[in-house]
Amino acid sequence: MEGLGHVADALVRFAAPGPVFDVLWATLLGIAVGMLPGLTATLGIALLTTLTFTLPASQAILILICMYVGAIYGGSRSAILLNIPGTPANAASSLDGFPLARAGRAGKAMGIATAGSVAGSLIGMVFLALLAPVLAEFALRFGAFEFFWLAVFGIVISGQLTALDDPVKGWIAGFLGLLVAMVGQEGIHAHQRFTFGIPDLGGGLGLLPVLVGTFGFAEVLTVMKQPAYEAVRGASDSVIPRIREVARYWRTIMRSGVIGTFMGLIPGVGEDMGAWVSYAAARRRSKEKFGSGSLEGLISAETGNSAAVSGAIIPVLTLAVPGSAPAAVLLAAMFVHGIRPGPLIMIESPGFVFEVVVMVLFASIAVLILGILLARPMLKVLAVPREWLMPVIFVLCTIGAFAIAGRIFDIWVMLFFGVLGFILREMNYPMAPLVLGLVLGDILDKSLRRGLVLSEGSLEPFIFRPISAVLATATLVTILFSIPAVRRGLAGLFREKA
């Protein structure tokens, strides 16, 4: 009941002309960012964090969440029309979206994608409102031992799920992120680690310059390296989805919404896996032929990735652990604005969680309105040549790296991580575990050392405290299942029993 009161308060506050204007422009910008191949939700949020950090916290977070929701939806446009997912989250959408466009049903595909996105966002929003307070209360039981395992499990599961073909590369990215987070003054004795006498390294590497480098500069290099994409295919049919047609897929929508939310909840996994797992689940149960223009395939992927947005925000608010790379930037932005996400959030600022719920609601409504009304004019965004767009993006990356701390050094950090991110990406290393490692480095460092001090060096509480035991077992099982010999052995065992 208390939650409903907070929701009502937030609804009244955000239903004013100022916030509504912010919702509209930020969502529209998000859709444009998502549409453009090479511009991701992560970069969009990072750049807007720079632009909004002088604004009041609530206004800035509203703008960032609208950018987030808008960008994940916007990526479906280029997936449908160009067969190039605008963001990694929309890769599954191109499998059925592009064949639909090729068959002259681009309008219908965009309409179905819009309906799926809005439904996914709303399902995710309901889970956000219901789960965040419960999870925050549960997280109050977490001590140093549990936070240590949460960080390790986050890196292992994120590495495993974002690099399904080669989990070793996912783990390498994650552990490199953790190691990079060790640079600078540590949080217990204020000792400077890995600074090599460079004063600027004393404060550590800022999350935003690193993110702008890995998701901005690296993307500029990647996009310019690739051949130019084809001219955009127009849409001649209606973009307004028929209610009956959408309602036909209600089971798929509900299933994908739940799957997307829970994939979002898993640290560092996020929207792309939300889409892929929802798509795979829908394919198993559907009678339609997926991969050749199935509306069900498209709606499942778009519902899954949009639901994962709210799912990824849940651990941000309750554990200060991001569910995805864009959520990691959102977490950093919350810290910039003096908001302290974590287990105490429902005690210190219970209203904020429900404010975020209302922000997602407003962003979803904006996606529905803008996605349908501006479907055709927005296609012009895809006609901007990359040779004219990419230098502007790089200028924004430079400002984004510099502006928060006002240090030229941060521009150097952005450049270094841009080149590193490009090289790692070329070699199929996922970026999400790297980002998660950067965020979790401090938690892992302090938790392990505090835990060892508390237990006087004994590993017992790390293994036998109930929550620790669950997280440790989950980590071990994840690692074991990624070893082909173990998987084969288990499969053989079950075959023999059968």
Next chain:
Amino acid sequence: MPRADLITSIVLMAVGLGAAIQSWQMPRLQHLGVSIYSAPGVVPFLLGIVIAGLGLILLVRSVRAGGLALLRPARLRELPFAADGAWRFVLTAALTLGYATLLVGRLPFWAATAIFVTAFVFVFEWKAGIGAPKLARRAVAIVAFGLVVGVSVSVLFEDVFLVRLP
């Protein structure tokens, strides 16, 4: 990929072992009565070992996949991506790094940005054999675009959103 993995694995093992050695040499602060378990080097030491271990797994895998054979001098000249893409990558890297390291901070931001954007678009839009009148028209459009971006980005960030610029 086995060749790239082989080189990466060596770099990773060097980074991991280097971090572990540095961490081992960090002060343990026992003279301050600090518990050995909270020494600053504990976590980076373990991370260094894990990274070196993962590098070793990658090394074994890439050697099994024939990565060593690909390190012969003749094979090393092969580019990791198509020549056309390589040129575009080199040009992009040179222009962006030049802007961020040589222009930003030395020129007013709007001027540095206008020069960079103009140069970037011109380099990638330029085509051999284009006639002089068309080239002149194109150049005017590109310079105008560079100036508009330089001035509008500076005004938007500094005057509207009150954000500092380099």
